[in-house]
Amino acid sequence: MTTNKRTASSVLNGDIETKKFKTEIDSTSSTSTTVKESIPSSVDENNTKKKTCEYGEACYRQQNSKHTAEYDHPSTGASATTKNVSKRLTPVNKIDQSEPYRFLLSTVHGIQDNYNQQNAISLKEILSVEHGQLIRSAQFNYMFDIEFLLEQYPLEFRLKPLLIVHGDSRHDNQSIKNQCSPYPQIEICPARLDIPFGTHHTKMMFLLYETGLRIVIHTANLILQDWRQKTQGIWISPICPKTNDDRESKTNFKKDLLEYIERYRARQLQFWQKTINEHDFSSINVHLISSTPGRHTGPDLNKFGHLKLRQTLKNYLNLDKDEQYNSSPIIGQFSSIGSLGPNANSWLTKEFLTSLKQLSSSSLESPELKLIYPTVENVRTSLEGYMAGGSLPYNMQNAMRQTWLVNYLHRWKADHRHRSQASPHIKTYLRATNDQFKDILWFLVTSANLSKAAWGVLEKNNTQLMIRSYEIGVLYTPKQFSKATFSLPDSPSFPIPYDLPPVKYQTSDKPWIVDVAYKDKPDSHGNMWDPSD
Incomplete structure (x- = not known):
């Protein structure tokens, strides 16, 4: 039996992800799922013939009783497989189908293809x-494999100007320079990190077409393994047309994006600042929530980090009689955990939760906080096996200092999206209306893990917010979609990436810790995990 070697990892404040490792991929291999027998009939108990749902077993609306009463969902036998292949969506179809939310998960190698269509x-x-015809692009990220990235662009776009925005540590800077040196079309922009132990963790794309500008905000590093068998989240803007007017969204997305870009103080980003200003952002209906390194005070206090989230929720929820939601649960889901303090009230359930629970009225109640982070068993049985744990860099030093955290932890489970075995690298936060989880008040997908470095910590009697890292995400509020809440069971349902309600850790469940050896049971590939090898 072989033993996996853990990849070199630098874990600081829960934000540093595992350094890139090389894997040999057999492009012809794919984990196939056992074919089930087709449903013999589509007649219900009242002898009423149902329509056949075109998405079959992959349909995410099967929890909706109204939908299932009208539609049958045959399993993927031979005829269903043939049908699903014929229903394969183009990239444009996929984005169009994701309206109005424009939130998608990454495709996963090793699951049935029809689960990668919806x-x-x-x-x-x-x-x-x-x-469309790409003119140039920019990629903001933490980890890069430049050769892999260029291979994802169509052949005709690979020589187009490309800006790479990355962290500015000496090691990373030299590595990026070496990777980019064969490609004269690539320009490098190092992100300043003025406070120790910060990272450039933002994951964002600028794609400039002849027809306009598209912004993509996501959770994946630009390396092969992050796009192969993990669960990642992606928000894709409409292509915003060029305009002579300063066309802004109702969420002030353009203003907030420019504010974020200006914090780099980088010559290389001046072109993109000008370009953003020249395009019409009025079709964008999400809020930008970002973090930039620094000690933010005065008029800047609420512009970044968890205070930006707090302010946005207070300004844009505006719920009638929102007191009824004061005790409604909040979920945080992430792929790493920083040092949070000796007890829950040090930062998590005091400062951070105050921002997460913010409604338009002030409330003294503390809602239930449910945190989703993979167990050892989640990792062991994942499509990648223990190697998935290399991207979950919660370390023993932090875990031993905050044993109280396990009381808040819940398993990773995503059966309805067929991604329970696709290890989560996605980071999301949401608030439900009640413990039945049929409706949610808001939803955030972001690069920010559960850490002070990512979200910020208040200093000087709450007059200053200190943030170490660059992060970015988008917040959905119902008001921007002409809704009171986001309804999960009904159509069109909001595409939550995991099962609700979340399942609390049992006594036997342990959170994945990256620098601990796991040799009791082999993983899904027959391997063990030994970080000392």
Whole structure:
């Protein structure tokens, strides 16, 4: 039996992800799922013939009783497989189908193809020539494999100007320079990190087409393994047309994006600042929630980090009689955990939860906080096996200092999206209306893990917010979609990436810790995990 070697990992404040490792991929291999027998009949108990849902077993609306009463969902036998292949969506179709939320998961190698058609997209599909004639692009990220990235662009776009925005540590800077040196079309922009232990963790794309500008905000590093068998989240803007007017969204997305870009103080981003200003953002209906390194005070206090989230929720929820929601549960889901303090009230359930629970009225109640983070068993049985744990860099030093955290933890489970075995690298936060989880008040997908470095910590009697890292995400509020709440069971349902309600850790469940050896049971590939090898 072989033993996996853990990849070199630097874990600081829960934000540093595992350094890139090389894997040999057999492009012809794919984990196939056992074919089930087709449903013999589509007649219900009242002898009423149902229609056949075109998405079959992959349909995410099967929890909706109204939908299932009208539609049958045959399993993927031979005839269903043939039908699903014929229903394969183009990249443009996929984005169009994701309206109005434009939130998709990454496709996963090793699950049935039809599960990658509904609200799912690959990096190659995001960059497809079908979206238009690309003029130039920018990629903001933490980890890069430049050769892999260029292979995801269509052949005709690979020589177009490309800006790479990355962290500015000496090691990373030299590595990026070496990777980019063969490609004269690539320009490098190092992100300043003025406070120790911060990272450039933002994951964002600017795609400038002849027809306009598209912004993509997501959760994946630009390396092969992040786009192959993990669960990632992706928001894709409309292509915003060029305009002579300063056309802004109702959410002030353009203003907030420019504010974020200006914090780099980088010559290389001046072109993109000008370009953003020249395009019409009025079709964008999400809020930008970002973090930038620094000690933010005065008029800047509420512009970044968890205070920006707090202010946005207070300004844009505006719920009638929102007191009824004061005790409604909040979920945080992430792929790493920083040092949070000796007890829950040090930061998590005091400062951070105050921002997460913010409604338009002030409330003294503390809602239930449910945190989703993979167990050891989640990792062991994942499609990648223990190697998935290399991207979940919660370390023993932090875990031992905050044993109280396990009381809040819940398993990763995503059966309805067929991604329970696709290890989560996605980070999301949401608030439900009640413990039945049929409706939610808001939803955030972001690069920010559960850490002070990512979200910020208040200093100087709450007059200053200190943030170490660059992060970015988008917040959905119902008001921008002409709704009171986001309804999960009804159509069109909001595409939550995991099962609700979440399942609390049992006594036997342990959170995945990256620098601990796991040799009791082999993983899904027959391997063990030994970080010392």
